[in-house]
Structures are given as structure tokens and as C-alpha cells.
Amino acid sequence: MFLKTHKTASSTVLNILFRFAERHNLSVALPVGSRFHLGYPWLFLARYVEGVEQDGPQRHFNIMCNHLRFNLPEVWLGACPLQDSAPKNKTQITDRRLQPFQSGEASILGYNLRQGLDNETLRMCQRMVMPELQYMAHLYTLQFPEKPPKDIPFLKA
Numbered sequence: 001m002f003l004k005t006h007k008t009a010s011s012t013v014l015n016i017l018f019r020f021a022e023r024h025n026l027s028v029a030l031p032v033g034s035r036f037h038l039g040y041p042w043l044f045l046a047r048y049v050e051g052v053e054q055d056g057p058q059r060h061f062n063i064m065c066n067h068l069r070f071n072l073p074e075v076w077l078g079a080c081p082l083q084d085s086a087p088k089n090k091t092q093i094t095d096r097r098l099q100p101f102q103s104g105e106a107s108i109l110g111y112n113l114r115q116g117l118d119n120e121t122l123r124m125c126q127r128m129v130m131p132e133l134q135y136m137a138h139l140y141t142l143q144f145p146e147k148p149p150k151d152i153p154f155l156k157a
Contacts, residue, residue, distance in 0.1 A: 013065075014065050014066070017063055017065045018065075020063075021062065021063045026062035026063055027059070027060065027061045027062050027063070028061060028062070028063045028064070028065070029049045029050075029051075029052075029061040029063070029064040029065075029066070030049070030050050030066070031048060031049070031050065031066065032047070032048055032049060032050045033050070035048065036067075037066060037067035037068065038066045038067065038068035039068055039069070040066075040067040040068050040069060041069065042069065043069045043071045043074075044068040044069055044070065044071040044074050044075060045071065045074050046074045046075075048068070049061070049064075060120075060121060060124060062124070072087075073086075082113075082114040082116075082117050082121060082125070087109035087110065087111060088109060088110055088111060088112055089107050089109060090102055090107070090108075090110070092112070093110045093111070093112055094112050095112065095113070096155055097126075097130075097134060097155065098110050098111065098112070098113070098126070098129055098130065098131065098134070099131070099154075099155070100131035100132070100133075101131065101132070101133050101154055102154075108131075110129065110131060111129040113125050113126065113129065133152055134152065134155075136150070137149060137150035137152055
């Protein structure tokens, strides 16, 4: 999720992401019908995305970036269906690989994925909710396949 904020070159980044999506044949969550924004200035609702149907087949999007007012439960509906939208603390996260590293006194929240996802959707959603350290280790393995993977000790505890 790219959170666009005002006066931070976010429109430039938004345009880069659009071009990246086109170049790599990725799907983008686009505004429904004749709209140009995903409901902005109102709070975002998943129904503002073309292809997200209440009772029909769900489209999957690789990139969701546009003008919208963030609304977490609806963003998850628009981005990754089959998702338990409420953030969880570390004791509530069932897949240890998705547990964020805890440092300091703040509780860093994470997510559980719905059971029964098809393999493609599961992999996409895992990448979307994968915490920072795990994602860095994932990228390291992709970039340096000849080297041993990063060891993340807190996942073994």
C-alpha cells in the first residue's frame, strides 16, 4: 500500500508506480466508472474500485495507489479479499512467519490471512502483510540466491 500524503512528492511517486505497473503487466486498483479518485475527499470504500463487486467474482490487484482517504477495513477488501482486516498483536498471529519484530515498549501489530486461499492469492497476500524484517530477508534471498538466507532468530523462539 502506498499511502499518498500531500506536498511530499507523492503525485510523482504515484505516477512512477503507474508506469511500473504498466511495464511489469501488473493490475492497478482504478476508480470505478467516470471517477478519477477512489472516493476522495470521502472515506474510501472498496466499491469505489472498478472490478470489486459485492456479490460477484473478486478481482485481485497488484498495486493500489490513488487519491483516497484511508479506511483500513475497506482498503483490505479492495486489496486482498479473503483477509482478516483487524490488526493483531503478536500472540494473536497464527503464522509465525508473519509476526512483526517487537522492539521497545510499543506493540507492533500484524495480520492473519484467511484460510483456504488459492496458492496465487495466498502468495500475493503473504507479500502484502509480510513484516519488514521478513520481507528484507525475502528480497535478500532473491537478490543473492548463491548466499545462505538471512537468519531471523526471533522467528525460531
